[in-house]
Amino acid sequence: MKKPVDDNKVYAILTDTTLCTGCETCVHACKQTYHLGRDRAWRWKESVDALSSTRFCTVLTKPGDHHIRQQCRHCLEPACVSACPVGALQKTDIGPVIYDSDRCMGCRYCMMACPFGIPRYKWESTVPLVRKCIMCYDRIKAGGEPACTQACPYGATIFGTRAEMLAEARRRIREHPDKYYPKGNPRIWGEHEVGGTSVLYISDISLDFLAWKPNLGDQPVPALTWGALSKVPPVALGVAGLMAVVYWTIGRRIRLQAEAEAQTTRQAPPSTHE
Ligand code: SF4
Ligand code: SF4
Numbered sequence: 001m002k003k004p005v006d007d008n009k010v011y012a013i014l015t016d017t018t019l020c021t022g023c024e025t026c027v028h029a030c031k032q033t034y035h036l037g038r039d040r041a042w043r044w045k046e047s048v049d050a051l052s053s054t055r056f057c058t059v060l061t062k063p064g065d066h067h068i069r070q071q072c073r074h075c076l077e078p079a080c081v082s083a084c085p086v087g088a089l090q091k092t093d094i095g096p097v098i099y100d101s102d103r104c105m106g107c108r109y110c111m112m113a114c115p116f117g118i119p120r121y122k123w124e125s126t127v128p129l130v131r132k133c134i135m136c137y138d139r140i141k142a143g144g145e146p147a148c149t150q151a152c153p154y155g156a157t158i159f160g161t162r163a164e165m166l167a168e169a170r171r172r173i174r175e176h177p178d179k180y181y182p183k184g185n186p187r188i189w190g191e192h193e194v195g196g197t198s199v200l201y202i203s204d205i206s207l208d209f210l211a212w213k214p215n216l217g218d219q220p221v222p223a224l225t226w227g228a229l230s231k232v233p234p235v236a237l238g239v240a241g242l243m244a245v246v247y248w249t250i251g252r253r254i255r256l257q258a259e260a261e262a263q264t265t266r267q268a269p270p271s272t273h274e
């Protein structure tokens with residue numbers, strides 16, 4: 001049986017949507033930290049400000065002037081990690097789900113598995129990678145906090161241990177019992193959902209739209225995924241596996257070629273005609 005997570009030992013982000021003004025200071029702090037560049041209207045994007053390879057987090061605006069920050073939920077038992085055949089996505093001991101581009105073979109199973117539709121693919125690149133929030137793993141490992149929570153001027157998105165964030169959410173609900181949704185018995189999104197997440201929300205509207213379907217349930221998705229996969233005939237898995245290997249081999253060749261070209265460009269002497 002899996003060891004239960006100690007909420008005092010994993011970090012979390014609490015977003016209180018009632019305090020968010022939609023200023024996007026958090027989004028810009030993230031972009032600056034990861035050198036994500038400007039957003040462009042690619043044809044595969046729902047909108048310029050949707051999650052993308054240039055936006056690891058975004059702020060969705062809903063009728064009634066509600067602003068909802070969207071980012072990876074850093075699930076306690078992440079479906080993306082269990083779906084990745086080569087271990088490119090990993091759940092760290094302190095909470096963040098991180099990504100290793102050197103291992104990724106581009107199969108995009110993580111994108112299909114995520115119940116919150118978070119990972120994006122860098123379609124615009126000749127060497128595409130999966131892109132998503134990594135909860136500023138290096139910063140928090142060094143004792144700091146995520147760039148986005150540090151930047152928020154309104155305390156709408158804050159950082160601490162999961163135990164502290166749950167306690168803070170409960171405190172806010174206790175102090176304002178009629179402010180949060182559903183009234184009478186407000187919910188902390190991510191407390192139990194899909195086995196619990198490290199990004200938690202309290203809100204005055206339903207946040208069911210952030211997931212595949214309302215009421216995802218409390219069971220971790222990997223358990224459901226493998227339950228379903230075990231019913232797929234082995235021959236089908238064999239073909240899928242073969243396709244994945246072919247895809248990985250081609251992707252790796254493209255990547256090595258691009259790296260070699262980049263190195264040649266760097267080493268080339270400056271042109272006298274420029
Ligand atoms: S929200 Fe999606 S991408 Fe993020 S950890 Fe959970 S399954 Fe993985
Ligand atoms: S936690 Fe870090 S990577 Fe994730 S959205 Fe915030 S700044 Fe970006």
Ligand code: SF4
Pocket residue numbers: 019020021022023024025026027059067069151152153154155156157
């Ligand atoms: S910085 Fe804070 S208030 Fe501004 S959009 Fe982000 S979460 Fe909302």
